Amino acid sequence: MSETQHLIGLLLGTEEDWPTAYEALVARVGPISYRGETHTLRTERIVNEPFDLRYKPRYSLVIDRLAWWYDLPRAWLKKVSLMDDVYLLNNPFTFQAMEKHSAYCALIRLGIRVPDTWLIPHKVPAPIPHFEYMAAKFPDVASRYNASFDLQEIGAALGYPLYMKPFDGGQWVGVSRIGSPEELRRTYDESGERMMHVQRALEDFEVFARSLSIGPETMVMKFRPERPMHDRYEVAHDFLSPELGSEIVTISQLVNAFFRWEFNSCETIVKDGVAYPIDYANASPDVALTSLHYYFPWAIAALVRWTAFCAISQRRMRLNQNTRDYFETGDREDVPYEDKLREYRKLSDAYFQVDEYRTFCGEQLPHLDELVVEYVESPEFDSLLVQTVVATFPPHEHEHFIAHFRGLLGAWAADQRAAAAATT
Numbered sequence: 001m002s003e004t005q006h007l008i009g010l011l012l013g014t015e016e017d018w019p020t021a022y023e024a025l026v027a028r029v030g031p032i033s034y035r036g037e038t039h040t041l042r043t044e045r046i047v048n049e050p051f052d053l054r055y056k057p058r059y060s061l062v063i064d065r066l067a068w069w070y071d072l073p074r075a076w077l078k079k080v081s082l083m084d085d086v087y088l089l090n091n092p093f094t095f096q097a098m099e100k101h102s103a104y105c106a107l108i109r110l111g112i113r114v115p116d117t118w119l120i121p122h123k124v125p126a127p128i129p130h131f132e133y134m135a136a137k138f139p140d141v142a143s144r145y146n147a148s149f150d151l152q153e154i155g156a157a158l159g160y161p162l163y164m165k166p167f168d169g170g171q172w173v174g175v176s177r178i179g180s181p182e183e184l185r186r187t188y189d190e191s192g193e194r195m196m197h198v199q200r201a202l203e204d205f206e207v208f209a210r211s212l213s214i215g216p217e218t219m220v221m222k223f224r225p226e227r228p229m230h231d232r233y234e235v236a237h238d239f240l241s242p243e244l245g246s247e248i249v250t251i252s253q254l255v256n257a258f259f260r261w262e263f264n265s266c267e268t269i270v271k272d273g274v275a276y277p278i279d280y281a282n283a284s285p286d287v288a289l290t291s292l293h294y295y296f297p298w299a300i301a302a303l304v305r306w307t308a309f310c311a312i313s314q315r316r317m318r319l320n321q322n323t324r325d326y327f328e329t330g331d332r333e334d335v336p337y338e339d340k341l342r343e344y345r346k347l348s349d350a351y352f353q354v355d356e357y358r359t360f361c362g363e364q365l366p367h368l369d370e371l372v373v374e375y376v377e378s379p380e381f382d383s384l385l386v387q388t389v390v391a392t393f394p395p396h397e398h399e400h401f402i403a404h405f406r407g408l409l410g411a412w413a414a415d416q417r418a419a420a421a422a423t424t
């Protein structure tokens, strides 16, 4: 039998926890037979180097956690996807459109309940050298076309409280809750060169859900934004009705299939039984062991499953979007919301090859679930947990947090064993 090797590249920032767990699991998976051939997956951390545009990369797939911030890896990702069919998580072309703004616009057109949102001009326009030249040549250009506007009117139209946040933001940077017209004025004055959205606030809600998607898999978790990082994901099951749970999964899958994102998280507020998505363009979603804890093994296993499927079945990356297919449904005024969601789910399931993926997981990776539990119970994982805590928290908290996370991961492993026993 012939053997094919697939090299998976990891394009990383400072993270050590999930890459180590991912590498360990890929190494444990071993050879996979698929359509009469044997496949092996290997992993490698990518270093940034100059490159000849005609060179052939060795990778068949790259998990990217860096290119949103840095030009060189972004340019490299564009080359390897355009020229060499390297499969990427995520698409670097729509990635640059991966600001909140495009995602809000697309979802609004598709009939999803995005809270009322306005884009307001920069308080201080960032200097653009080319424009300076233009402005010097035609001194009245800026004043001619930049309409003056009344911020207070926008505030009154949205109502208070509201949120001001960068149109392309992430990691809560520059996000403010605004309770009054005075605060709106002050916060806008302080926003400087960052262009901002203002958005109606949803408060006194029942549930804040954070859904992490990896390929066709989505985990909807109960989230406590007001708590410290390590305590935001609550271990909770059945906190949503099956309908709401499925709606949130569909919205998450829709965003990802629409933009060709494969590794992304989405935030949805449920108020009075209605789901309002507020944030769903997270280029490099949080998968830290110390924030996901109980859900960490699921995330790493899903990453192994999806990357194995893409590399081994030679799924081709779709560089172009099929926005029209979505708009055809989104633009129909006679189609109720629920029916639209069903149509979107069909499109996203087709995009993510859900049936083929399930078959692949069942036939090619039947041993993975057990492997993950064994790994999480191994001394190797425990030492990763200890190292991660040591790297994340101050010394006087190490002992407490090591016990805390050991408890959560132990509970996860016990739950898996119980579920496996119940199905046999």
Ligand SMILES: Nc1ncnc2c1ncn2[C@@H]1O[C@H](COP(=O)(O)OP(=O)(O)O)[C@@H](O)[C@H]1O
Binding pocket: 115, 163, 165, 169, 170, 171, 172, 173, 175, 199, 200, 201, 202, 203, 225, 267, 269, 278, 279
């Ligand atoms: N419209 C809103 N209503 C209520 N809370 C909001 C709203 N927008 C943002 N928030 C709060 O602010 C946090 C950060 O805003 P978010 O849009 O998620 O930006 P980021 O991309 O920086 O995470 C959210 O997790 C939520 O707690």
Ligand SMILES: [Mg+2]
Binding pocket: 171, 172, 267, 279
């Ligand atoms: Mg957010």
